[in-house]
Amino acid sequence: MFTLSEENYLKAIYHLELDSDKGISTNAIAEQLETKASSVTDMIKKLSEKKVVVYKKYKGVHLTGLGKKTAANIVRKHRLWEVFLVEKLNFSWDEVHDVAEQLEHIKSPKLINQLDVLLGFPTHDPHGDPIPDKEGNLKTIEKSLLSTLAKNETGICVGVDDSSSEFLQFLDKKGITLGKKITVLEKEDFDDSLSIKVGEEKLSISKKIANNLYIKKI
Numbered sequence: 458m459f460t461l462s463e464e465n466y467l468k469a470i471y472h473l474e475l476d477s478d479k480g481i482s483t484n485a486i487a488e489q490l491e492t493k494a495s496s497v498t499d500m501i502k503k504l505s506e507k508k509v510v511v512y513k514k515y516k517g518v519h520l521t522g523l524g525k526k527t528a529a530n531i532v533r534k535h536r537l538w539e540v541f542l543v544e545k546l547n548f549s550w551d552e553v554h555d556v557a558e559q560l561e562h563i564k565s566p567k568l569i570n571q572l573d574v575l576l577g578f579p580t581h582d583p584h585g586d587p588i589p590d591k592e593g594n595l596k597t598i599e600k601s602l603l604s605t606l607a608k609n610e611t612g613i614c615v616g617v618d619d620s621s622s623e624f625l626q627f628l629d630k631k632g633i634t635l636g637k638k639i640t641v642l643e644k645e646d647f648d649d650s651l652s653i654k655v656g657e658e659k660l661s662i663s664k665k666i667a668n669n670l671y672i673k674k675i
Contacts, residue, residue, distance in 0.1 A: 459507070461562050464531050465490065466500050467509060468561075470520055471528035480517020529593030535561035536582035536589075537572050543583045544576065550583040551625035584625075585616025585635050585671060601674060603639065604649065604667035611640040612672030619669040628670075631660055639672060 459467070469489045473481045483497040490497070501518055504510040509524030520528060538560040542548040548556070563569070570591070573579075580596065581587055589595045600615050614637045617624065628634065633655055642659065643652035649664035 458564070459509075459527065463500070463504060463507075464527075464562060466497075466504060467520070467524060467528040468531045468535075470510065470518055471525065471532060474520060474525075480513065480519055482517050486518065526593040529589040529595065530591075531561050533589040533591075533593075534563065534569050536586060537569060537576065537579070539582045539584070540576050540579045540588075541572060549625075549629070551622040551629070553583060554620060554622075581616075583635070584620045585614075598673060600671040602668055603641075603651070603653075603670040603672050604664060606641045606672060606674070608641055608644055610674065611638060612674045613637070614639055614670060615673045616671035617669055618671065624669060627666075631662075632656065632658055633670070638675075639670075 466486070469486055470481055473485055473489060483494050483501065486497045486501075487494045501510060501512050504524070505512055509521055509527055511519045511521055513519075535557045538557040539550075539553040542553040542556060543550060573591075579588060587595050587597055598615060601612070602618070603612070606612060614633060614635055616635070617628070633639070637655055640654040641651055642654055645651070649667075651662050651664075651667050653660050653662060
């Protein structure tokens with residue numbers, strides 16, 4: 458069994474490892490969790506004793522096999538709860554993260570497995586992120602940032618990099634949601650802003666927005 462704090466550390470390391478093939482530094486973990494590096498060092502010692510992480514000086518932290526499965530299960534619970542909140546309780550996609558942060562620490566495997574059944578075994582959460590299966594396996598899809606598309610290229614919106622409430626509310630106002638077809642009409646050399654077509658609507662968006670939208674090219 459792991460404490461809530463230990464689970465948060467495992468999840469943070471898990472997300473950092475998805476973007477790196479090297480060991481994760483204590484500073485990177487501290488930044489992710491908005492805590493002190495000294496606190497990270499203390500927690501890594503505890504997690505090492507529980508055989509879920511390995512720490513090597515100058516090489517950083519790695520999750521063990523057990524650590525990866527444990528962390529993936531936490532992520533699975535979080536994303537299944539997000540689907541439940543949107544599909545069954547009519548939450549909007551910008552409201553679910555904080556609630557799912559609380560629900561992900563429920564320990565009952567039966568509850569989560571039944572939740573998976575109830576939802577029809579979803580593969581992605583409301584933000585387009587893949588949901589790990591019971592064994593911790595994660596299926597990813599080919600995707601690109603909208604900012605990398607060339608003029609006249611088209612794709613389907615499949616996810617967001619920034620899942621903050623502010624950004625998701627902004628997308629709602631602009632009618633940009635998962636599954637929407639987006640075509641790049643123009644790219645400005647001056648500031649890399651884009652003119653795009655979303656459905657039948659034409660919009661201008663900044664480089665920052667384009668760097669936070671994932672597209673599957675078609």
